[in-house]
Amino acid sequence: MNKQMLLEIVHEMKPVDLSLYYPKGDAAAFWKRALSSGVLQADISEIRAEAVRLDGQSIPELSYTLFSIYSRTGSRLEYERVYFERRRRLNTYVFLALLEPEHPEVLEKLEDILWAICDEYTWCLPAHLPADHNAADINRYIDLFSSETGFTLSEVLLLLGERLSQLLRSRIHHEVERRLFRPFLENGPYDWETARHNWAAVCAGSIGAAALLSVEDPAMLADILLRTERAMLYYLEGFGEDGACLEGLGYWNYGFGYFTYYSDLLCSRSTGRLDWFKQKKVAQIARFQQKCFIDGSHVANFSDSVPQVLVHMGLSHYLAEVCTDVERPPSALRAPYTEDHCSRFAPAFRNLIWTRAGKEDEAWQAASYYLPDAAWLVSRYVSEAGSFGFAAKGGHNAEPHNHNDLGHFILSGRGEIYASDLGSGEYTADYFGAGRYQYDCNGSQGHSLPIIDGQYQLAGREFSSTVLHASAEENDELTLDLTQAYQVTGLQSLIRSFVWHKEECPRLELTDTYRYAGIPASWTERFVTWREPKLLHPGTLLLPGTTARGVEVTYDSLKVEPEITVHMYRDHFGMEKLWYSLDFHVLQLGAVGKLAFTFQFL
Missing domain, CATH: 1.50.10.100 (Chondroitin AC/alginate lyase)
Known part of the structure; x- marks a missing residue:
């Protein structure tokens, strides 16, 4: 005009x-x-x-x-x-x-x-x-x-x-x-x-x-x-x-x-x-x-x-x-x-x-959404066992208020978060400056992502993901190529797939498949949670709920070994808050690998 x-x-x-x-x-x-x-x-x-x-x-x-x-x-x-x-x-x-x-x-x-x-x-x-x-x-x-x-x-x-x-x-x-x-x-x-x-x-x-x-x-x-x-x-x-x-x-x-x-x-x-x-x-x-x-x-x-x-x-x-x-x-x-x-x-x-009188539902209706431009998959699921949620994202690492979080996911159930996104930290000069990705809530070290040769994802438009498959239907599915999210010499391919099974007690299957030129020095699958993980027995950990039994995490104990570490960060309101990293270290590294984890609500 x-x-x-x-x-x-x-x-x-x-x-x-x-x-x-x-x-x-x-x-x-x-x-x-x-x-x-x-x-x-x-x-x-x-x-x-x-x-x-x-x-x-x-x-x-x-x-x-x-x-x-x-x-x-x-x-x-x-x-x-x-x-x-x-x-x-x-x-x-x-x-x-x-x-x-x-x-x-x-x-x-x-x-x-x-x-x-x-x-x-x-x-x-x-x-x-x-x-x-x-x-x-x-x-x-x-x-x-x-x-x-x-x-x-x-x-x-x-x-x-x-x-x-x-x-x-x-x-x-x-x-x-x-x-x-x-x-x-x-x-x-x-x-x-x-x-x-x-x-x-x-x-x-x-x-x-x-x-x-x-x-x-x-x-x-x-x-x-x-x-x-x-x-x-x-x-x-x-x-x-x-x-x-x-x-x-x-x-x-x-x-x-x-x-x-x-x-x-x-x-x-x-x-x-x-x-x-x-x-x-x-x-x-x-x-x-x-x-x-x-x-x-x-x-x-x-x-x-x-x-x-x-x-x-x-x-x-x-x-x-x-x-x-x-x-x-x-x-x-x-x-x-x-x-x-x-x-x-x-x-x-x-x-x-602007608020109007009218009949409101007690809760949002169950629904699943795939947002293709953002590369977000978001699911709100309800069964006789309660309400549950799952979300995962692709995209690139130069988004507004960017976090280095390609392939990251969130898992919730019955009003409690089990796989967490730390969200926004306390805003300071350094938070929006050179030190931004030293903050756990911003850097990939504070997200549920692989750590490859001790290296995290980097910031910038060139550090990106590609959506290979997405579906928000009977089961919600998202498959991402995360190869370009890392600047790791030798990494030839990294594919992460999510399958969200919407059963009475839903479960999430996560699989990372990689190909490497040579053998990586180290490979760690990190998951972020506010719940203190409990080792039940080799191959099974528990993310305990406050009012419910929680989520069981199963894995191949012959391939990976878990390590639980407590961390501290300052949230958006300046309050100190605990979070836990649940790190699975790969025991026998090779040029190719497939790592699978299941998160089962109890």
Whole structure:
């Protein structure tokens, strides 16, 4: 779309008013119904509980000492905990002000936190700023969180309107323009405008949404939207036709969520003339969430994703309304108000205005999916013995938020994980730097993969897999050529095959077949688990369950010898967590080999 066409649409856009959010624009009627209906009672109770927690607390300070920790140590959590606590405070008082307009003290607390956020040195996180930045040009930088903040404040202005003081409204307009709109138009293009991952959707989507709410000059709005629309095209290029998000479900929630929030406002203001959800690919991406869950709240958490995910009901219900074949999630998977440690306003608000009453299934229906562009096989299976899940992946080792994990798999049953993906670790400078693959959760040493001549998989687009066979039917099957995943002199072929037998108590058969020029110095088959393996007898180990008998691992004791080692890593929230490597060392090495393992649920 060119600027002239976009400018014509902008001139004909419907006015900015509360009908963008509420039926007929009647906010009072909406919140009155919300207070008396059952569908939002849990959310409202959680918001009120947060207000009780905040009562009497002062606004936490974003001090220079906190700000400088990242540059001195590479640690992000100290500053970010306070930054996100301020956003939680903002969200809570906005929602209380909407729910309980008769309480003037709530509005007073809201205005104080709004003023404090306007006072912040930058809305960016220290980790997203250049090390050599200076105060004179701080506003030229735009990251995920500065964009989100500008979007949030623009929505708060519309939602609260003249209930906020004229001075505060004027200041918010000024801060959003100088921190977002002017830098975007005058200092770009930014690297994230051509990113094929969540940054494009969140940054451009937030700026575009904020502009749709607060920019009155048609030419300026058209300029912003033109750049935003281009960024969204790049974002969508990061998806294959199968709709899979290679960054994982958490980043689908994040990136596609902000894509949706922007798209909804754009569609509403343009009265349907600009509607991203008319695209077949966008509708396919909308179905990704339901394909990720393997067992209860456990997901196929490849890449930087946490093992268990709760869903944003507002986003999920909206997508189910605008896209065919999008399933409404089980109500038990509702993310509580406090679940988002980043305290993002846009999804929290839409959990209130987009969640719809309706009958929810108690669990996702059993299903198996093969996603050919991502090379993921995902299975959710239910029998009289319980619910079970299996997922495995191919792909390449230069994916967004990449882990060196080609051929890795996850196995779950009855709400417990047996073959684990460690997921995302604690984000630090080194985590996204030269030391990334020294972290167990990122390097192949922390995945269920072969270790060949003591060497792991390497990062880079050239380190890839090829899918030889895939089937998601009566039995789920995936066969991968992993030869190119390793840089091992002498490795001529490595084929890994999975067969997932969906019986009453299902079993997974895994076979690695290799060919080598000469004889490898060593070959180890590593499996990763949070369960402490128990050797029952030669040829059989147990991965014990907490509430069930667990999984029996059988192997040829004449070919391999097991070794169990305990490890420690720091998870995404900075908590230390144990994991076990179950290493099977090949006893008699040859130029060819075939190694078979069976994982049998008991």
